[in-house]
Amino acid sequence: MDKLIIEGGNRLVGEVQVSGAKNAVLPLMAASLLIDGPNTVTNVPRLKDIETFKKLLRRMGCEVASENKGETLKISAPDSVKPEAPYELVKTMRASILVLGPLVSRFKRARVSLPGGCTIGARPVNLHLTGLQKMGADVAIEHGYIVVKAARLKGAKISFDIPTVTGTENLMLAAVFADGRTTIENAAREPEVVALAEALVKMGADISGAGTERIRVEGVSELKPASHRVIPDRVEAGTFMVASAMTKGNTLIKDCPLGHLEALTEKLEAAGAEIREEPEGVNVTGDWPVRSVDIKTRPYPGFPTDMQAQMMAMMTRASGLSVITEEVFENRFMHVGELKRMGADITVDGRNAIVKGVERISGAPVMATDLRASASLVLAGLVADGITEVSRIYHLDRGYEGIEKKLGSLGANIKRVKR
Ligand code: UD1
Numbered sequence: 001m002d003k004l005i006i007e008g009g010n011r012l013v014g015e016v017q018v019s020g021a022k023n024a025v026l027p028l029m030a031a032s033l034l035i036d037g038p039n040t041v042t043n044v045p046r047l048k049d050i051e052t053f054k055k056l057l058r059r060m061g062c063e064v065a066s067e068n069k070g071e072t073l074k075i076s077a078p079d080s081v082k083p084e085a086p087y088e089l090v091k092t093m094r095a096s097i098l099v100l101g102p103l104v105s106r107f108k109r110a111r112v113s114l115p116g117g118c119t120i121g122a123r124p125v126n127l128h129l130t131g132l133q134k135m136g137a138d139v140a141i142e143h144g145y146i147v148v149k150a151a152r153l154k155g156a157k158i159s160f161d162i163p164t165v166t167g168t169e170n171l172m173l174a175a176v177f178a179d180g181r182t183t184i185e186n187a188a189r190e191p192e193v194v195a196l197a198e199a200l201v202k203m204g205a206d207i208s209g210a211g212t213e214r215i216r217v218e219g220v221s222e223l224k225p226a227s228h229r230v231i232p233d234r235v236e237a238g239t240f241m242v243a244s245a246m247t248k249g250n251t252l253i254k255d256c257p258l259g260h261l262e263a264l265t266e267k268l269e270a271a272g273a274e275i276r277e278e279p280e281g282v283n284v285t286g287d288w289p290v291r292s293v294d295i296k297t298r299p300y301p302g303f304p305t306d307m308q309a310q311m312m313a314m315m316t317r318a319s320g321l322s323v324i325t326e327e328v329f330e331n332r333f334m335h336v337g338e339l340k341r342m343g344a345d346i347t348v349d350g351r352n353a354i355v356k357g358v359e360r361i362s363g364a365p366v367m368a369t370d371l372r373a374s375a376s377l378v379l380a381g382l383v384a385d386g387i388t389e390v391s392r393i394y395h396l397d398r399g400y401e402g403i404e405k406k407l408g409s410l411g412a413n414i415k416r417v418k419r
Helices: 022-034 048-060 094-107 126-134 165-175 191-202 234-246 262-270 305-315 334-341 371-383 394-399 403-409
Strands: 003-007 013-017 039-042 063-067 072-076 109-113 138-142 145-149 157-159 181-185 206-208 214-218 227-229 250-254 274-278 281-285 321-325 345-349 352-356 365-367 387-391 413-417
Touching: 003 371, 013 403, 022 039, 022 048, 022 072, 022 094, 022 165, 022 191, 048 063, 048 094, 048 394, 094 109, 094 126, 094 145, 094 165, 126 138, 126 145, 126 157, 126 165, 165 181, 165 191, 165 214, 191 206, 234 250, 234 262, 234 281, 234 305, 234 371, 262 274, 262 305, 305 321, 305 334, 305 352, 305 371, 334 345, 334 365, 334 371, 371 387, 371 394, 371 403, 371 413, 403 413
Parallel strands: 013 250, 039 227, 157 181, 365 387
Antiparallel strands: 003 387, 003 413, 039 072, 063 072, 109 145, 138 145, 181 214, 206 214, 250 281, 274 281, 321 352, 345 352
């Protein structure tokens, strides 16, 4: 298994390009199941999760052509698609659940493995399923699979208890061909939800309200293929912003979607970073010592849970005490144990992590446990004394395109060792 070896101490200086957003590509790939195709998706990042989704689509009988070294995908889903998503693919990527809505919508049935237990909390899919039931689908759990049948989905009023991102996307995808109007209340407002709605509208769907708490979908009888450019990855961009701020760096982040990063920008500025929008990108400079800030994760537009671990890495060396509260997932502090092994002073109390900034942290062998936790260990390695060895980086490869190359080009001392 590959490892990353990082020698801490370098300031990050220079320019870096942000890739397309993983969490925006996957719903677009799922949307391609709604039509014969070919649907075109560009600005696709080269990531493990995209490869897994391609495999899943091909397994179901879709044609997936990769062009421009994978930057462009052309997806066709013929009528002969077998609407089944097997366990061995779904277990490696929870977002595979996104095929459920479009499959039921177009093929009237679906058999999709239940996503496995996930390390960052229970992460159930009950809201996806009750939504489909409200639309008239017959939903059963059989031998670890979600089995859904619906001769015809009907428009319905769906109100989420929690604004679920993939749940909102799944039900939008399900509703495009339904009879009549579907309303999703307490919908997720993430930019990736808006991007999916815009893509579906381009394909001929009738959707309004994406980006607000109420989304309306009027069923249509057909869609046509279209071409979609994936929005920049706000989490990757945010990770570079934090990296720059915490290394007292000076970086220009190109294709940085600052408008999607307001909550993070506010916290980084409070911690002493300077963030300026320039014609070429976003300039982030860090100041030292970092001032401690409190953080509470929330659904968008609140502070993103996907940036919590990276901010915690930054707070390990801040001046003072920082309280980090994880409100979205109940068990998303796996990075704490590893950061403590590097000398961080962190106490977890339920959903709160109390981080007491220390003068220095020291490099150590650490293990990645999930995607964003892995990023936090890399960031900690950038400011630690000596060498940090991050193992199990397949988690990082799921969501960050060439992270060692990008950080290396900014002057970080980081290399990948193949095993
Ligand atoms: C998506 C993102 C992930 C991000 C998360 C929260 C993708 C592919 N992944 O994940 O990177 O961390 O949003 O911003 O876009 N819940 C239920 N029942 C459900 C569904 C969700 O109780 O049926 C709960 C979850 O346990 C969690 C909360 O709702 O506590 C939000 O989760 P959700 O928005 O669904 O996360 P994902 O869509 O899986």
